Amino acid sequence: MITTSDLRKVYPAQGREIAALDGVDLHVRQGEVYGVVGTSGAGKSTLIRCVNLLERPTSGSVSVDGRELTALSPAELRETRRSIGMVFQHFNLLARRTVAENVELPLEITGLSRRQRAAKARELLDLVGLADKAKAYPAQLSGGQKQRVGIARALAGDPKVLLSDEATSALDPETTRSILQLLRDLNRQLGLTVLLITHEMDVIKSVCDSAALMRGGRVVESGTLHELLERPGSELARELFPLGEGEPLQGSTLLDITFQGEATAQPFISQLARTYNVDVSIIGAAVETLGGRQVGRLRVSLPGSFDENVVPIGYLREQGLQVEVAA
Numbered sequence: 001m002i003t004t005s006d007l008r009k010v011y012p013a014q015g016r017e018i019a020a021l022d023g024v025d026l027h028v029r030q031g032e033v034y035g036v037v038g039t040s041g042a043g044k045s046t047l048i049r050c051v052n053l054l055e056r057p058t059s060g061s062v063s064v065d066g067r068e069l070t071a072l073s074p075a076e077l078r079e080t081r082r083s084i085g086m087v088f089q090h091f092n093l094l095a096r097r098t099v100a101e102n103v104e105l106p107l108e109i110t111g112l113s114r115r116q117r118a119a120k121a122r123e124l125l126d127l128v129g130l131a132d133k134a135k136a137y138p139a140q141l142s143g144g145q146k147q148r149v150g151i152a153r154a155l156a157g158d159p160k161v162l163l164s165d166e167a168t169s170a171l172d173p174e175t176t177r178s179i180l181q182l183l184r185d186l187n188r189q190l191g192l193t194v195l196l197i198t199h200e201m202d203v204i205k206s207v208c209d210s211a212a213l214m215r216g217g218r219v220v221e222s223g224t225l226h227e228l229l230e231r232p233g234s235e236l237a238r239e240l241f242p243l244g245e246g247e248p249l250q251g252s253t254l255l256d257i258t259f260q261g262e263a264t265a266q267p268f269i270s271q272l273a274r275t276y277n278v279d280v281s282i283i284g285a286a287v288e289t290l291g292g293r294q295v296g297r298l299r300v301s302l303p304g305s306f307d308e309n310v311v312p313i314g315y316l317r318e319q320g321l322q323v324e325v326a327a
Ligand SMILES: Nc1ncnc2c1ncn2[C@@H]1O[C@H](COP(=O)(O)OP(=O)(O)OP(=O)(O)O)[C@@H](O)[C@H]1O
Pocket: 011, 012, 013, 018, 019, 020, 038, 039, 040, 041, 042, 043, 044, 045, 046, 047, 199
């Protein structure tokens, strides 16, 4: 649905150049919620602004819904942009307009009649749970309500894609959850593809199907959450399911075990202990449900060196568990 190829964006900065994007290949599939995380300055906002061409990439290409945006004429681009909704961190509502008028704003250039626009705004406000606030002004709304208006406005052009840059970072945790739930519902109800930027791992965990980690203008890791969990050494998986900094016991082997799906039902720890007569110490654990499927990570310590534990480790791997030797 969204593909960027070797996307670069270079900003001039006092005699030198900053490569905000340094060759980004991103692939967001139709109908998924895709999250991009990364530290401040990693290039996340630049990426999302390049996806709807609010920012012109220095080189590389962007295609959305099969259309190569970088190749469109200005008129074609305006038209195509309507199928891409954008939600902002600070809502960007017009203070002198009512809630309904804010939602109607993007429709004013489309040739719809006033009545059609009003009907569309009512429908969208209903969809985001704000039907009773149509005549209120932004200043009379809570942060969460303002963001709902922002989302309704982003949906005015019946977009296929919704882009969101830190849409919840100005909100408290409870409101954040309800906005994320709304994005998830819209994704399911409308088949909307969502690309969202966040710096919170919890956001990724609660609504995303896939994620990418950015650093220094590059995507250093990406995949579905389940793929990431299965990938040995995945930095994102480690951050999604932190196991803490459990210190290895002297003369022992530390293992990080990742399990999901059917493996979660197996009593593999007690089987391991019984079969090989080893004492297993649990150092850290995290078990959660991702997209309706249980996944977990476990850090355990086995007495003895790695060489002495080759057989038990092989046994765990045979059980369909992913095992990494941490120390
Ligand atoms: N208009 C601009 N002119 C010059 N440099 C810019 C411009 N916009 C962004 N940059 C630089 O590009 C890099 C990436 O910025 P960007 O805003 O994409 O980061 P980010 O990942 O969104 O960070 P944050 O989490 O703080 O929002 C930074 O080094 C930033 O200083």
